[in-house]
Amino acid sequence: MDLYSEYYVSKKCERFVNKIWHLDNSIGDTTIKNKLVLPNGCFNLAIVSGISIEVHTSKKKYVMDNGFYFCSQMTNTVLVNIQPRTKVTIVQFHAWTISMFPSYDLSNFTDSIIQVNRKDLPFKDIIKPTLHNNTSALLDCMNSYFEELFFLNPNKNLIEKICEIIQLHNEEINVSEIGETLNFSQRLLQIKFKSATGLTIKKYIKILKLRKSIDQMVNYNPKGLNLTNIALYNKYFDQSHFIKDFKDVTKISPKMFNPDLYFLSKKR
Template structure:
């Protein structure tokens, strides 16, 4: 049994969905504890099957039994304990995806999780929560919904444009430069972005830059790749600045970072 696995949506759905990932302890007899997840600039829709998981964010502890949960943007590492006979399937939504649903006001919603009623889900097909639920059926449901959303919304809104510019400039762009590119005031952009994501634009950029640094460390030989190189490559002021930002999120230094404790993205 693979505890961690990833699944990918269609090309059209990728505009809104980064991927689907699973934490599967469905045939396990023991508690899996003290596993960690890092922030990555995405929202998560979690489907808990079987018994329960326990999640500790920087704000609170959540006991999540079988059902549906919406997870906000995370700004610090998250600790996860997975009970035996439990599976968690997570639909990872891009930072701008929730801006397609203007009824949601997320400006004060970070590092938090809320339980959803199945009736609150927008999908036309009912999503099963049982341990034997089929990942392929879930992929079809997700693709059907987000492909239609893509067709009915061909134009990008302001939040998606902001995120696109951040990606285009590889996280090296200021709010002022984004405002100039979009012909909009910094204040207006900041307000819209905070409502749609719960983060400031600067916070979002910092999270993406941090996560890129971690992925670079994990996918490289850190003995050969000096921390100074990682810091400079990702445009930190210097190694000390990089170490400080790293400790802010992980509570440890890059040299002491143990990737085996974390659920980290597979290299695609």
């Protein structure tokens, strides 16, 4: 059984949900220690089954036993320890998804995790935390809910438009240019975006850009790519700028990066 596995939702649901992934130590007899997760500009709903998972963010340590947990945007590498007979199922939401629920103000909610009650979640028939969770049932639940949300919201809201513009420009755009495109003031854009995500637009762009660079290091012939090439390809000012951003998030230099220590996205 693979410790890390990924599952994908329907095309319409994918507008809101990036993917579903598992961290599965349900048949293990020992704790899986010191695994790392990189920030990626997404929110996560974690469904913990079994004993517990221990998560260290830049702010504090969280011990998560059976239940549902909402994980904020992370700005630094997260350390994870998974107890034996424990399974974590994670629904990964795009940065704009939570803005579909405007009653939530996440301005000061980063690098944090809160437990949530199952009854307070908007999804019908979401699976209960058990070691034998049915992934197909969870996929059906997510597809059903978010496909309906897709049809109820044919027009993109401001946060989704901001993220779309950033993606279309391959993270090579600033707040002023986004404001001109959307005909909004920079100040209003920043307030709206931070309230919906907890991040500034600049920080969000920085996270996406660095994550893309790291994925490139891992997936695209890493032996043939030096740091200068990676920095230039991803439009960093120079190698030093890339190394600085890398250290800010991971607390290590790129040359010390060991992919085997991380839970990294599979290459689609």
